[in-house]
Amino acid sequence: MRPQDIIRKKRDGAELSREEIEFFVRGVTSGEIADYQSTALLMAIFLNGMTDAEQSALTNAMLHSGDILDFSDIPKPKADKHSTGGVGDKTSLLIAPLAAAAGICVPMISGRGLGHTGGTLDKLESIPDYRVNLSLKEFRAVLDRCGFAMNGQTAEIAPADRKLYSLRDSTATVEAIPLIVASIISKKGAAGLDAMVIDVKTGSGAFMRQDDRARELARALVKTGNSLGVRSQALITDMNQPLGQAVGNSVEVLECIELLRGEIKEGARPVLDLSIELAARMVTLVELEPSIDAARARINRVYESGAALECFRANVEAQGGDPRVCDEPAKILPLTEKxxxxxxxxxxxxxxxxxxxxxxxxxxxxxxxxxxxxxxxxxxxxxxxxxxxxxxxxxxxxxxxxxxxxxxxxxxxxxxxxx
Missing domain, CATH: 3.90.1170.30 (Pyrimidine nucleoside phosphorylase-like, C-terminal domain)
Structure with a gap:
């Protein structure tokens, strides 16, 4: 089997076999396949797309290119949320403690900013001394301590994705839906999830600006996630204006902590409403509640009782951050005087x-x-x-x-x- 034969086959619009895709991904991971060959295949996929079978095979091969995290001994369902990103999109900071306080183990592998959209890791680093580069052992310890952990992608998790993503970013193939799906699901699947909720943004501040493209992506994500044994559901949400009032790493963290404290400004309410809905969807997917209404009630209880805030405080402390940010957020995250x-x-x-x-x-x-x-x-x-x-x-x-x-x-x- 030769890389150029696989590239030619996809270039001509033919369907690649599972074996061909696995061969290529192994070569990318090991370095045996050159970058110029990888980028040629990426462009062929961008131009010709992939069948459902190809999509599933690519995602599965990337998922298994590194370690699969095993949290089977944690007696809680494992679930996570992923967002395709948008301006002011800060819901991960609320969803993780809401879901964890509701009884879900949330091993969240997060990313940095892409283009005009902010990244969860960048926001978290606004908290003094908060660490987002935990080892797998530390990641597990944080999960045991507070029910959720938020970390960057390590070298052990889906290394093929790390390599291909950097090539996509430099070859104008980022927007290819099959490649987006494989990138997202491979990372999430490697985290050992039972279920996943995906927030697909659409509008002027989103990666997918047209509703039909957002719908196509959402369907592909759900179908591929389900095919790999991760129960999946997607919500298509509006991003034609910032989500909430705050835009920017530090001010977004401040807004989220104020919401967890019950300090709800009217302009920030959409952040809370969407976070509660996404967390409730996680609850139903892992079958902790029989209906979405019961799941919403469960999430509202942990929010109103302050359990989610205490869960967030425990996480900040466990990941090395200053827990006083939960008591005096405006003091720990001060706005610049200018x-x-x-x-x-x-x-x-x-x-x-x-x-x-x-x-x-x-x-x-x-x-x-x-x-x-x-x-x-x-x-x-x-x-x-x-x-x-x-x-x-x-x-x-x-x-x-x-x-x-x-x-x-x-x-x-x-x-x-x-x-």
């Missing part, structure tokens, strides 16, 4: 937000549908660099489209559930 107001250039209604322009510390005071007068506050940029802060404020001001009439279309946060 702030820059973003003001409305005209009167009218917010009808659209280009969230891709929001890549700095920003707290929004308005959302789609808000009515504004000239010079009303849209939000505030926080930046230690004066020039950067001024540029960001100007850029964000132009990201808000204001019209004379309110848009008749009301945005629903959850657009569709894929089972």
């Amino acid at each position: 702030s820059f107001k973003v003001e409305s250039p005209r009167s009218g209604f917010v009808i659209k937000v280009d969230t891709e322009e929001m890549s700095v510390g920003f707290i929004a005071d308005v959302k789609i549908g808000s009515e504004l007068q000239t010079d009303d506050l849209i939000g505030t940029v926080f930046s230690a660099d004066v020039e950067r802060g001024r540029r960001a404020a100007k850029r964000i001001s132009s990201a808000y489209e204001i019209a004379n009439q309110r848009s008749p279309e009301l945005l629903s946060l959850i657009k569709e559930v894929i089972e």
